[in-house]
Amino acid sequence: MDPILVVGSVAVDEVVRLQAPLRIGSHNAGMDAGARIGGGAANTAMALARAGDSVSVVSAVGEDEAGALLLDQLARLGVDLALVDRHAGETTRSLIMLEEAGERTIVNRARAPVALPADLASRPASAFYVRSADPLLTEVIQERSKSCPVLAHVPPMTADFRPAQVLVASESDLDPAFLHDPWQGGRRIAGETLEWMVLTRGERGAAAFDGKQVIEVGAPNVSVIDSTGAGDVFAAGLLHGLARGYAMGQCLETAVSWGSASVGYEGTMPPHTFPA
Template sequence: MARIQIVARINLDVVVRLDGAVSTGAQLRGRFDKGRLGGGGSNTGVALAYAGHDVALFAHVGEDSGGTAMLAELAGLGIDVSRVRRFAGPTPPVLVLLDPGGERTIIRGCPSVALPPVSPDPLEKPDVLYVKAYGAEVADLLRARMGSCLVVSHAPPAGTADWPAHVMVDSAAHMTAEALADPYRAARVLAGEGLRWMVVTDGSRGATAFGPSGPIRVPAEPATVVDSTGAGDVFTAGLIHGLTGGAPIRDAMSIGTRWAALAVTSPTSVPPASLRDLIA
């Protein structure tokens, strides 16, 4: 299996289960659950670890019991957390508002804690680098890895320039109208000539890969949604798993939609262990 480096968040997700949908002026009742492991690094990394990949996570958590517990949980699932950095103080919670239909609204503290500089050992030779973090140090890492491994990145914030990647992923809900009009062109402006695919996820409508020869669409897998938290991250894990195995982009996206469909049936942020049953 592949050696995969992931530069992304580890979150302490605090879930509030609401009795109605979030809307302007609403007065809702909620049940607060205790904090649970979440974040793009955890959600994607756990899925790839279940698939048997060698996953190393680059992130940070606080020097508190919550941070220690999350690292222990990740290590117990087979993820290398030796490069996760600890900062003084508690791990900031991320509030996840969950409506009765399983759709979530995420609220982060402002300002959020920025990732520290990322500096993997240059002698390491990963097969894949996946990034869902931003900053000059991360951009330098992307440039350094473009010639030696598959580079997959979540699309960076608006206003970012020079963000190299072979595959870029974003949600249609987060894209501007201009980017949605021509996703491949918009992504290539960021990623340069090395870009192979711009993959756009669109919830229950599935996902589309945009490339130089036109769009390739796959439908979403039917699922009973319990908690949609982390579905996009698990889709990306399935996409990476497929691509590292040599699958065409359509087949790799189909793996992603199957994994995401299972993830939303679980009342967790990270995917359930039953994901192993989907691994070919």
């Protein structure tokens, strides 16, 4: 099977453990919990690799110690890094404020620009995932949709910006108008290419809309340790199914299973193999 291509960030997550729920506009007590691998592309790729999928990341890291460590961790999991650009700038960094209940708040501190390969639209792939807001990807998505399943993350919400077969978003990132009719909201972003609009709903699971039906999958009861990257792992589950030609119902069940499992461990590097 051709690799799954994942476009997005590979990052250093600097974690602060809060002693109480985050209070906006107030003083918050916390403890430094160190740094770990993160970023949307890395989180998704690691989950896919743990499931035995061939996966290639399109991203960038700096020519610094942090970048070298991130690439070493991904390589150890079997992620193909041939399309990761090394440049003289700083590696992407994010501050993760993690509450005792597992909820997280993310502050992006630095971002390494990703140079898109010239042949990205034509490289062999069993599925293609866009976790980047680069406007140059619009044409790539449009071309890729002719040859393999394309999953794109929203936001961004710009009209005709994501001409993919499947869009995925978190309910918490969307306004009431979009949630009133997710299918039409997705069509505005993807156009006629759209086949499914998928929404994650936290502890309520997820739902997929195709304009005629709604498929809903509930989430299992799990003990939440760390919700960081759960949406990225959910996307990995969708990609795992799309690459194999699964029906959306089975894709959604896989995605919910993987995303739910991910909140039960600390960090975003899976400690175990995800079920196929």
